[in-house]
Amino acid sequence: MTDLSFTEEQRDCLQELINVAMGLASDKLARFLNTFVHLQVPAIGLVNAAEIPEQFRGQYQGLNSSMISLGFFGDGGLRGETILLYQLENAGKIAALLGYDDDATSEAEMLTDISSILTTTFLNGLAEQLDNSFSYAAPRVISSRDNDFISKLEQTAFHWQLALKVDIRYELTDYSFDCNMILLIPGEAVLKLKTILDNVLADF
Amino acid sequence: MNIDWLSGPLLQQLNSGVILLNQQLQIVYINPYICRRADIQLESVQGKDLFSAFPDAPKAWLSRKLNSVLSLQxxxxxxxxxxxxxxxxxxxxxxxxxxxxxxQNCNMLPLTEPTSGEHFVCLLIEDATDAYVYQSQLQQSNLQLQQVNRLDGLTGVLNRNYWQQQLEVEVQRAGRYQHPLSLLFFDLDKFKRLNDDYGHQAGDIVLIEVAKLIGSLLRETDLFGRYGGEEFAIILPDTPLQGAIEVAKRICRRVAATPIEYQQQQLMTSVSVGVSQFSTATSADELIQQADLALYQAKRNGRNQVVTYYPELIDSLKKVKS
Structure with a gap:
């Protein structure tokens, strides 16, 4: 079996690229939302995709949470799926900022809008760092207000070998918004990513 | 090979809609897919505001989204x-x-003109009517299946299983909000003899007609179910005992006074009714048991009448059994 694990250098490089991508994303979000957005340095973890559901079980158990998926394709065989997890309670605050209180919008629509704004701004930044560009599938609500979301996450994670877990905390001026982003990347794309990271490292 | 010629015919023949807007959300281009379906000419809408060309589009929401595409790229x-x-x-x-x-599924994409660097937003519109139709059909059949699953096949009232689930719900509600709740149990008198004398088809007709008659006497919120055989039960939410007794008496009177036609014959039937009332001490099971005991007493008293549960009934039943 091919070795999918990252060297320490590759891991540091990826963390650095993600940090920069997050910085770009928060800058764009701040301009768009007209508010100060502070992003903590995201904690990343590379884990076996099969372990993901168990890791989130405790954190979201019994809470009204939402899980929204967004698939992406890049050049050079890079592809994956991002899953954004957050508590619905948090969603209301962002929704107000985005102006979602003034017309009849369904909850599902609001959730997909929030998620696609948060994930695509980040992924666009990451693509830029990787000298790549991504195209996106339409976001889908996998689960909402639903206690069974861990089992749905299990079904999704099953298709992927490696998961890049990124814990993100967006802090806006008046409140904080916590969410978890999971980047799921299939095995062959992990190899592509490793090659890309090596190229980035070679340039320094 | 130079393929600059490709985009023109592709946009002409593409089986998806393309709308290109500038940063002021004015129409720069619309492909024939949209023009034909909307019955508009590109020349007549070019340079116009998107929402003046399509006044029915959801303006507040869509312009917010398009602006997010432009500013976040x-x-x-x-x-x-x-x-x-x-x-x-x-x-x-x-x-x-x-x-x-x-x-419609719609992708809204940020585009930049390479020479001027000007930003545009492009709407790609796909027809999802097929998916919509299948989904609606699926939902409809699921709804029908759910209905079938809840109803008694012969009489069309709730089946026992679903009725009993509803009773649990109503008992919990009554307990939580301190609302009154009453229960009626009733049974067709001498139903076995009717079956013996006229046949099972006649019995079925009587069950159907009696259920229909009683259903017409109830409120929409009352839950009417077939408990088994010729035994029926009615949950009366928000109804104190006195109201329930009145409903029971009305049912008794009307059933006894309404002949049921079967093969040119007029069949007469009657029902005996037991009434019980929810108090915080009772569970759904206890409520059923009490109504059932009262029904049994109504039968013993000579049928075609209403009996309300009282605690001594338990003792009288023991005497009968011993």
Missing amino acids: SPAFSSWEQRQYLFKLPHLRPISSANQYMA
């Missing part, structure tokens, strides 16, 4: 599952589909 999406359509366009399945407008 990130794509946005709209799915028919959340918003059936953005633009009122006809679809090509006018006969097989009940909905009037094309269900």
